[in-house]
Amino acid sequence: RKEVEQDPGPFNVPEGATVAFNCTYSNSASQSFFWYRQDCRKEPKLLMSVYSSGNEDGRFTAQLNRASQYISLLIRDSKLSDSATYLCVVKYAQAGTALIFGKGTTLSVSS
Amino acid sequence: GAVVSQHPSRVICKSGTSVKIECRSLDFQATTMFWYRQFPKQSLMLMATSNEGSKATYEQGVEKDKFLINHASLTLSTLTVTSAHPEDSSFYICSATDNYGYTFGSGTRLTVV
Numbered sequence: 463r464k465e466v467e468q469d470p471g472p473f474n475v476p477e478g479a480t481v482a483f484n485c486t487y488s489n490s491a492s493q494s495f496f497w498y499r500q501d502c503r504k505e506p507k508l509l510m511s512v513y514s515s516g517n518e519d520g521r522f523t524a525q526l527n528r529a530s531q532y533i534s535l536l537i538r539d540s541k542l543s544d545s546a547t548y549l550c551v552v553k554y555a556q557a558g559t560a561l562i563f564g565k566g567t568t569l570s571v572s573s
Numbered sequence: 574g575a576v577v578s579q580h581p582s583r584v585i586c587k588s589g590t591s592v593k594i595e596c597r598s599l600d601f602q603a604t605t606m607f608w609y610r611q612f613p614k615q616s617l618m619l620m621a622t623s624n625e626g627s628k629a630t631y632e633q634g635v636e637k638d639k640f641l642i643n644h645a646s647l648t649l650s651t652l653t654v655t656s657a658h659p660e661d662s663s664f665y666i667c668s669a670t671d672n673y674g675y676t677f678g679s680g681t682r683l684t685v686v
Contacts, residue, residue, distance in 0.1 A: 504680065505677040549617075558605040558624070558670065560619045561607075563609075565614075565616040566616060
């Protein structure tokens with residue numbers, strides 16, 4: 463079983479749509495959680511951290527359920543520029559450990 | 574913000590030759606650097622973790638004699654793909670941390686012909 467699992471998609475939505483991505487992680491020692499965005503042939507860029515209480519950044523809302531080992535990302539009012547691959551990422555508690563990436567979910571927003 | 578410079582961005586080499594990829598933290602000291610590899614439509618797979626002045630720790634299945642990692646200073650790590658073969662063609666990305674955050678290089682697209 464992979465450490466971080468995501469539905470690869472693709473999700474094809476019109477502008478203005480709301481879309482949700484899910485992610486599960488297998489290692490309960492995971493301590494920190496993030497969503498990254500990766501554009502084609504580019505490095506991943508941090509979109510937002512994910513906290514147990516849930517957090518929002520503009521049109522983006524992230525949720526974490528530690529009991530279910532489940533992370534979600536909600537994008538409201540999708541823009542064309544949101545088209546990218548969204549990577550679910552976890553990190554263990556020890557300092558200096560690597561980020562563990564999911565395979566990513568591809569989003570395509572069309573006009 | 575923190576910047577990591579990775580070079581080259583793209584390289585094409587002949588099978589059997591070696592390729593060196595350089596990753597440099599420009600404005601912070603990276604206590605640890607990580608090397609990832611990403612095949613098309615796959616996730617970033619961790620290859621190895623390196624700390625300055627010590628041997629890199631390789632992930633299972635990654636050949637340490639083929640992927641040589643040198644982390645000679647707190648701002649520089651290099652990955653050398655030795656005797657490259659077409660199956661080594663991939664997107665290689667480094668990441669550096671000062672234990673506060675993670676910064677990624679822009680990646681190197683390696684094509685072995």
